[in-house]
Amino acid sequence: xSELMKLEAVSxxxxxxxALQDVTLSxxxxxxxxxxxxxxxxKTTLVNVITGVHRASAGRVVFEGRDITRYRPYETAxxxxxxxxxxxxxxxxxxxxxxxxxxxxFSGGDGLRAANRVAAEKLEFVGLSAxxxxxxxxxxLAMRKRLELAKAxxxxxxxxxxxxxNAGLNSAEVEQxxxxxxxxxxxxxxxxxIEHLMxxxxxxxxRIVVLQNxxxxxxxxxxxxxxxxxxxxxxxxxxxxxxASEGA
Ligand SMILES: Nc1ncnc2c1ncn2[C@@H]1O[C@H](COP(=O)(O)OP(=O)(O)OP(=O)(O)O)[C@@H](O)[C@H]1O
Numbered sequence: 538x539s540e541l542m543k544l545e546a547v548s549x550x551x552x553x554x555x556a557l558q559d560v561t562l563s564x565x566x567x568x569x570x571x572x573x574x575x576x577x578x579x580k581t582t583l584v585n586v587i588t589g590v591h592r593a594s595a596g597r598v599v600f601e602g603r604d605i606t607r608y609r610p611y612e613t614a615x616x617x618x619x620x621x622x623x624x625x626x627x628x629x630x631x632x633x634x635x636x637x638x639x640x641x642x643f644s645g646g647d648g649l650r651a652a653n654r655v656a657a658e659k660l661e662f663v664g665l666s667a668x669x670x671x672x673x674x675x676x677x678l679a680m681r682k683r684l685e686l687a688k689a690x691x692x693x694x695x696x697x698x699x700x701x702x703n704a705g706l707n708s709a710e711v712e713q714x715x716x717x718x719x720x721x722x723x724x725x726x727x728x729x730x731i732e733h734l735m736x737x738x739x740x741x742x743x744r745i746v747v748l749q750n751x752x753x754x755x756x757x758x759x760x761x762x763x764x765x766x767x768x769x770x771x772x773x774x775x776x777x778x779x780x781a782s783e784g785a
Contacts, residue, residue, distance in 0.1 A: 538565035538566060538567060538568065539565065539566045540563050540564070540565060540566070541564050541565060541566040541568075541600070541601065541695065541696060541727050542562075542563070542587075542598070542599065542600050542601075542696060542727075543562070543563050543564075543597075543598075543599040544560050544561055544562040544563075544596065544597070544598055545561055545596055545597040545598075545599065546559045546560070546561055546596040546597075547559070547560045547561075547583070547586060547595070547596035547598060548560070548593065548594050548595040548596050548751075549579075549582055549586050549591060549592075549593055549594050549751075550594045555750075555751050556579045556582045556751050557579045557582055557583060557593075557751045558750070558751040558752045559596070559752065560579075560583060560596070560748075560751075560752070560753055561753070562746060562753065562756070564696070564727060564729065565727070566695075566727055567722075567725060567727055568727055568728070568743055568744060569718070569722045569728045569730060569741055569743050569744075570727075570728065570730065570742060570743070570744050570745070570746065571730050571732060571738040571741075571742035571744070571746070571759070572729055572730065572732075572745075572746055572748065573731075573732065573733070573735075573738060573745060573746075573747050573748075573772065574747050574748035574749050574772055575749060575772050578748040578749050578750065578751070579748050579750075579751040580731045580748055581700060581731070582751075583748070584698045584700060584729075584731070586598070587613070587618065587698070588610055588613045588614075588618055588620055588698070589605075589607075589608045589610045589612060589613045590610055592607070593606055600613075600617075600618065600696070601616075601617075601695075603616075605618075611643060611644075614643055614644040614645075614692050615644055615645045617692075617693070617694055617695035617696060618694060618695070618696045618697075618698075619644070619689040619690070619692040619694035619697050619698070620689060620697070620698035620699075620700060621682075621685040621686060621688070621689050621697075621698070621699050621700055621702055622685060622700060623700040623701045623704070623731075627673035627674075627676075627681060627684055627685075627688075628673060629672060629673055629674035630673075630674065631672070632669065632670050632671060632673065633660065633665055633668050633669050633670070633671055633672075633673050633676065633684055634653065634656050634657065634660060634670060635656075636673050636684060636688060637655075637656035637659055637660060637684070637687045637688050637691045638652040638655070638656040638691070639652075639688075640656075640687075640688035640689070640691045640692055641655045641656055641691040641692065641693075644691070644692035644693065652691075655691050655693075656669075656687070656691055657669065659687040659688075659691045662687070662690065662717075662720075663683040663684075663686050663687045663690075663717060664683065664713075665680060665683055665684060665687060668680065678705050678706070679705075679706050679707075679710045682702050682703075682705075682710075682714070683714075683717075685702065686699075686714075690721070694726055695726065695727060696726070696727045696728075696729070697721065697726050697727070697728050697729070698728075698729045698731070699718065699728060699729070699730050699731065699732075701731055701732060701733065702714055702718075702732075703715075703732060703734055703737055704733070711734065711737065715737055715740065715741055718730065719741060722741070730742060735773070738759070739759050739763070743758075743759075744756070744757065744758060744759075745757065745758070745759050745762040745763075746762075747762060747765075747767075747771070747772065749767075749771040749772065754767050754768065754771060755767060755768045
């Protein structure tokens with residue numbers, strides 16, 4: 538598998554807090570990589586550093602062989618990196634379609650008409666065509682999560698970070714979201730999935746990395762990672778590991 542992204546000893550401090558500590562990681566083209574770890578481990582910060590929302594305090598981010606460490610968010614978007622936000626934040630008065638078209642324009646795009654066409658296509662894909670003209674503020678949480686997905690897809694990404702797209706959804710909605718994630722991956726988009734629901738991580742990811750206190754503590758196949766002693770102690774807990782090994 539060819540390498541799409543490489544992180545070399547990426548660190549980030551917020552005042553006295555070391556949010557990321559020497560994170561070194563390779564992401565292969567076409568992978569569905571799970572990024573897990575306890576609350577406050579640094580998962581969202583890692584996405585923020587990669588996408589240019591925060592500057593790395595040290596280290597390098599390389600995407601398709603190019604050093605993008607100091608790129609701004611619009612530059613990372615134009616180079617093919619998109620992300621959803623853990624806290625969904627659409628422009629509430631704009632229509633659902635306009636929200637997605639705005640994302641298409643942010644990543645470059647080909648003018649407003651093309652952006653509207655892409656937006657309609659992505660809304661169809663996530664199943665929101667029927668509410669395309671409604672204000673984004675009128676959507677349910679599950680629909681807003683799908684809107685986030687449509688916005689990220691409208692940027693035509695090669696690498697897509699999904700930050701807790703299943704949080705707050707019921708089990709039927711989670712199943713639907715998993716189906717969409719599989720289809721996106723099947724279309725050749727490389728995905729990094731930040732997720733607390735282990736059943737989702739285990740069923741859609743080909744590889745899992747674990748962050749704890751800003752440092753990577755494990756990197757391997759789902760079965761390797763869930764039986765890793767440090768991961769069990771830091772995050773999963775003994776009960777989960779026992780259930781997982783009985784299920785394996
Ligand atoms: N802009 C910021 N300023 C100061 N501290 C921050 C900032 N963003 C994140 N942090 C801190 O960095 C640490 C890592 O936070 P981060 O949100 O990356 O964790 P996470 O693994 O995504 O957690 P969760 O699973 O709860 O979303 C936390 O201690 C957090 O309080």
